[in-house]
Amino acid sequence: MLVDTHTHLYLEEFPDGGSEAVRRAIEAGVGHMIFPNVSVSTIEPMQALHRSFPEVTSMAMGLHPTEVEADFASQLNIVESHLADAAGYVAVGEIGMDLYWEQKFRSEQMEALDRQLDWAEKLSLPVIIHCREALAPTLEVLESHRGVRGVFHSFGGSESDVEEIRRRIGDHFYFGINGILTFKNSSLKSVLPAITPDRILLETDSPYLAPVPHRGKRNESAYMIHTAAVAADALGLTKEALAAATTANASDLFGLSLA
Template sequence: MTMIDTHSHLFLEEFADDLPEVMERARQAGVSHIFMPNIDSTTLQPMLDVCRRYEGYCFPMIGLHPTSVRAEDYEDELAVVARELASGRKYVAIGEIGMDLYWDQTFQKEQEDALRRQLDWALDYDLPVVIHCREAFAPIYKIMEDYRSTHLCGVFHSFTGTADEAQRILEFPGFYLGVNGVVTFKKSHLPELLSSVPLDRILLETDSPYLTPVPYRGRRNESAYVQYVLLKVAEACRCTPDEVAKQTSESALKVFGMLK
């Protein structure tokens, strides 16, 4: 049984002391691919270094995270994304992008502008997008409506929204819901919600080092723990773990352009 971790930040300093061991545990757990979303210009080189070190196992994305969008320098940050896209370097997606109004709404307009421009680039370069959405579903969905007739595709990373929001995302045929350790939390509503979501519209992720699943909640997350997400999704969807592993892996390879 093999699984794909579609969202993991193993290039962050939390893994500086034991990255080889983290990677080996992921392999032993059956993780066949790890997709790595960028955050901003400060994380670009560390991410590329890890993907180069583990070429063929770790795959980079390029994008500007919404919490890194600030009025004074977001244009410069977007210029880095544009430069990388034009460089010919192989990126599997534009991400992680989106909007985050949980901590601060000061730069909402700038976040909306950054999102639109990166969605346009996704179409230009025929790449999927990985969308970060925190307390921002309404403005993100309003923007996405303008792309309904395009071939835009991707994943709503770390989906924790309502059943209605899930159905509205799934109206876009090329979009998937990214499910991570939150699904294992005691008070999570996701197991009930996922029971009505087609299995072929779900992707597995960890968001390492964050959102560690039960039974390791409270510790640093890592890609090997995607197995606990898989087991909970299998329970919620009334499928076998093998079925979930097979379908979510096939969907991940499809959306990230590896089945073309």
């Protein structure tokens, strides 16, 4: 069994709300999917899809960094209200920093990340970190919350980035690997051995980053089998061994009970 630890099947790219994509994933051998929230407007569709498939899906609650603008405090208040019942969520996420498009709200993103890390500490929940062109400031905030566990979602960095993360905040964070691994010019295959199988999670980030041979198309959780095959080869593992290791990792981090 595979676990897609990061998929947004509830977004508008899936006109039926994601139900058919969940069914296709199950048929492909993806036995569990985690839905991280993006914005205030995505909370309801995320919850609706989870209610339709409560046994094979879980949710994370957070405010995505690209949603952080001048009025982020009011957005955070709404998101926090949904975390009041922590039993409904397996993580705080998707949170972090994204300076790829612009630097305008850098300080606001740092403040929003810090506040959401406080929630994770208070609720004893792991975090799902989005970090794009922002490793240094992200680590700066995380250094003040060294007891928090989590995953660097959609990791596409170098071996030196892995070393920097572990040096500054410890070796207890996982790294989410998705379709980027399958891209022709990706150097990530050579980085996986440095991460080691006991710290790797598999994900899709659907509907984005579809793996080869579906690159350029709408991604979905069923396509994770292609990323898993490339990851197993890069690590010198059988597909079965990789599936067992990454499923165990997902169970450990998110507190899942998976057969």
